Amino acid sequence: MRFVDEYRDADTARALAARITALCEPGRAYKFMEVCGGHTHTIYKHGIEDYLPEAVTLVHGPGCPVCVIPMGRVDDAIHIAAQPDVIMTSFGDMMRVPGGKGSFLDAKARGADIRMVYSPLDALKIAKQNPSKRVVFMAIGFETTAPSTAMTVLRAKADGVDNFSVFCNHVTIIPAIKAILDSPDLRLDAFIGPGHVSTVIGCRPYRFIARDYGKPIVVAGFEPLDVLQSVHQILTQLAQRRCEVENQYARVVPWDGNPKALAAINEVMELRPHFEWRGLGFISQSALRVSAKYARYDAERIFQIPGGRVADPTSCQCGEVLKGVLKPWECKVFGTACTPETPIGTCMVSSEGACAAYYNFGRFSRERVKEATRQ
Amino acid sequence: MTGDTGLEEQVLERIERARRRKARVREEYITLAHGAGGKATHTLIEGVFLEAFRNPLLEPLEDGAVIDEMAFTTDSFVVTPLFFPGGDIGDLAVNGTVNDLAMCGARPRYLSAGFILEEGFPIAHLRRIAASMATAAQAAGVQIVTGDTKVVERGKADGCYVVTAGVGTLDRPTRLSAAAARPGDAVIVSGPIGEHGITIMLARGELDIQADLTSDTAPLNELTARLLDACDDGEVRCLRDATRGGVATVLNEIAEASKAAIVVNEDIIPVRPDVRGACELLGIDPLYVACEGRMVAIVSQASAETALTALHSHPLGHEAAVVGRVNDDPPGLVLLKTAFGGTRIVDLLVGDPLPRIC
Amino acid sequence: MCLGIPGEIVEILNDRPDLAMVAVSGVRRAINIGLLEDETVAPGDWILIHVGFALSKIDETEAKAALDFLESIGQAYDDEIAALRESMIEQG
Structure with missing residues (x-):
């Protein structure tokens, strides 16, 4: 596969690993956070840590949109799914995520009509095919996914589909990174930036990380050599006492992001004053909801949502x-x-x-x- | 070794102990995960069925039971859609049971066929399914000698379910078992993996993905006969067809039963480009995708070449490859050397591999 | 956090200009290209696919630059290893 296989070459990895080791200052330990869960997945799936010297530790950040959904929101979605004539749709990722009262799979087993879709547009298609049903799309994801949800709402409006709505759980990456940077027990030297989020928001929003917090950030791709190269870039910055936003993933990420995608988000959604993240608590202006202009596509306005909070178990760290x-x-x-x-x-x-x-x-x-x- | 690593070892051992605890079914209801062949299925089988039926013939949880010189097995088929590129529920129902017998090292002989039909199901479809079963039975050299038919009300079944059982004769002294893998043995996969599972997933049409893929459903009894004939008795340790849960699940079952480690090389495991394309697009690992005409064979190192030659001589095995080997440590684990040159654990999945977006 | 896969545009659909048929290692799917900037995409272009939408057009020049860098590191490493071997042979 083009743009995939060439970034999985073991020989190049060995060469890059030797460079990485050479860049580490003797006696110094480095901790870099990969913000994005996609990177976490890549790191484990390919065994990238085998190439890293002991001095470099990768810390796995909050960038998994499924993980950060609070249990109360899952319960709310299951509540919607249990209403008469509702077809709940979401990505496969959501199916096993437990709320306080079980997961989508459990709710499905109890009789709710919950379907897995590949794209929000597929949820809209289900709505068109089932005019007597109310089809709800449980939207999750960072800025990467939010434009697709927004485009689907716009498409629903253009096609006059009135039995489709979105239960919006989109979250934004910058406030989460900021919350981590502001935590008193932080021990990070630098960040591996989220590649696919950056196709939408670009690289500029990360500048405060370098400017205000003095940490380098390198926006990285998702193939294993991308991750190794970004570690190399970070260590180079640290060795040269530089602290900048760099873009390792320029083949996909434009420096300014995707204005059309941002415009779609801004048209259909607005920031929530605050949103609860599992594991991190409430973070202000860290999530999106459907704006009043598109109220008829907002499941939170159409359905009575219990909105209960389920505290994370105390044993959990x-x-x-x-x-x-x-x-x-x-x-x-x-x-x-x-x-x-x-x-x-x-x-x-x-x-x-x-x-x-x-x-x-x-x-x-x-x-x-x-x-x-x-x- | 640093102190940190020592502490990590302790924690990991605590986890391994927790994993070995007796299976307990926590759910109150059956979910789809219970049918996916992964952890949830294992827990259900061990926590409910083995608990209730426990006996020495059932306990090894092989693909079939071996009673004196005879192998006996059963399988149920609930595939949607009933007809798909490369086959239908009829082929599957015959091949599935034939393969379970073949994996016991038996020569499949006689099958039973039970049909659960939904009111309103077109007779034309049933004829088509029966015709496929007849063709598949002939190809595999088995006869369908007994059967049963039930009809349920509309909405109570998905058109047609088929249940087959089969008996086969054990003509060789070799007894195959998932517990028989030994350190040094070679791990062989008989052909490209994941074609059936991806074909079915795409044939449902919900994903709107087009591919020129067909199911790999096929009877493997000729292939296993060639393999067993070529190798000396006892040199073939274990055969498993990689159905639900795919090759990864089968390898885990063998590693667990043999208390051995299995190490496989990602870049040698054959995967067709379109299977790979669909898997990348959906975020699925082909190692977990079902096959209906592929098997994993554990063969002694000394016989690996002979085994491979025998497999290559049959059309269903001409892409067979030695993909790894059995090690003594760490017991019960499957490890993958990635194409990138790293390593990782290949665990059982909880349920079906689900398409993911993140 | 987000699965994005490179795919090659094989066809822009006539009846739906916001959809393109995209190939990923032999499989094909209609992908919405409505989020791409008004720059034209044509068969042969590569895009990044996420949940059925094209998020960006892959920049071939940047991809080549990145690969050249990676290859240069690999080459330099090979040269160093070769030089090291040679010096060991000379010493031996």
Whole structure:
């Protein structure tokens, strides 16, 4: 596959790894956060950590839109799904995410009509095919996904579809990064920036990270060499005492983002005053809702939403994991009470969550795995 | 080793202990995950069925039971859509049971066929399914010798479900078992993986993805006979067809039963470009996608070449490859050497591989 | 956080100008190209696909520059290893 395979070359990786090791100052330990869950997934799926020197630790950040959905919102969605004549639709990622009263899969087993879609446009198609039903799309995702939801609402309006609405749970990345930067126990040296979010918002919004907080950030692609190269770029900045926003993923991410996508978001959605993130708590202006102009497509206005809050279990230390204070396995319940089958905290919920990725892909000690796979 | 690594080891061992605890079904209702072949299915089988039926023949949880010189198995088929590129529910129902018998090292002989039909189901469709079953049975050299028909009210079934059971004879002294893999053994996959699962997923039409893919459904008994004939007794340790949960699930079952590690190389596992394309687009790992005409064979290192030659001599095995080997440590785990040169664990999934956007 | 896959445009659909048929390693799907800037996309162009929408057009020049950099690192490394081997042979 073009633009994929050439970024998975093991020989180049070895060369890059040697450069990375050479850039590390003796005796210094580095902690970089990959903000985006897609990077977490890539890191584990390809075994990227095998190439990194011990001095470099990657901390898995809050950028998994499924993980950060508070349990109360899942319960709200299940409540909507249980209303008469409702077809609830969402991405496959949402199906196993537990609320306080179970997941979509559980609700489906109890009789709710919940369907998996590949695209919000597919949800709209279901609405057109079922005029007597009320079709709700549970929208999740960062700025990457929000434009697609917005475009789908615009399409619904243009086509005069009035049985389609959106239960909007889109979140925005910058306030989350800021919340992490402001946490008192932060121990990060730099950030690997979220590539696909940046196709929409561009690289400018990250400038405060370098300017105000003195941390380098490199926007990175999702193939393994992209991640290694971004680590290389960060270490180069640190070695040269520079602190900038750099774009490793320029083949996909324009510096200014995608104005048309941003315009679509601004047309259909507006910022919420605040939104609760699982593991991080309330963060102001960190999420989007459907604006009043498009009220007829807003599930929150059409349906009575219970809006209950479900507190995260006290045993859960996801907040610390998300901030890089704890490694997944250092959490008290990791792998014993909290597993992918029965997740307690947000980080274990989706395959992108730091704990789930670690559990599924890297649970065993790296030493033993390396020993076992040696030819 | 640093102190940090020592602590990590302790935590990881605590987790392994937690994982070995007895399976307990926590859910109050059946969900689709219980039928997906992953962790939820295993928990259900061990927590409900094994608990209730426990006996020495059932306990190994192989593809079929071996009783004296005979193998016996059953399988149910609920595929949607009933007709798909490369086959239909009829082919599947025959091949599935034939393959389960073949995986026991048996020569499949006789099948039963049960039909659960929904009121209003077109007879023409039923004829078509029966014709496919007849053709598949002939191809596999088995006879369908008994059967049953039930009709349920409209809305109570998805058109047509088929249940087959089968018996086969064990002509060779070799007894195959998922528990028989030993360190040093070669891990063979008989052909490109994931074609059936992706074909079905696309044939449902909901994803609007077009591909020139057909199901890999096929009877594997000739292939297994060639393999077993070529190798000395005992050199083939285990055969498993990679159905629900795909190759990853089968490898986990073998690693678990044999208390051994299995290490496979990602870049040697055959995957067709369109299967890969669909998997990349949907965010699915082909290792977990179902096949209906592919198997995993564990063969002694000494016989690996012989085994491969035998498999290559049959059209269903001409793309067979040694994809990895069995190790002693860490027991019960499947490890993947990625094409990128890294390593990771390949665990059982909880349920079906679901398309993801993130 | 977001699965984005590169695909090649094979056809702009006549009846729906906001849709393009896109190929990903042999499979095809109609992808909405309404979010791309008004720059023209044509068959042969590569785009990044996310949930059925094209989010950006892949910049071939930038892709080549990145690959050239990666290759240069690989080449330099190979040269160093070769030089190292040579010096070891000379010493030996």
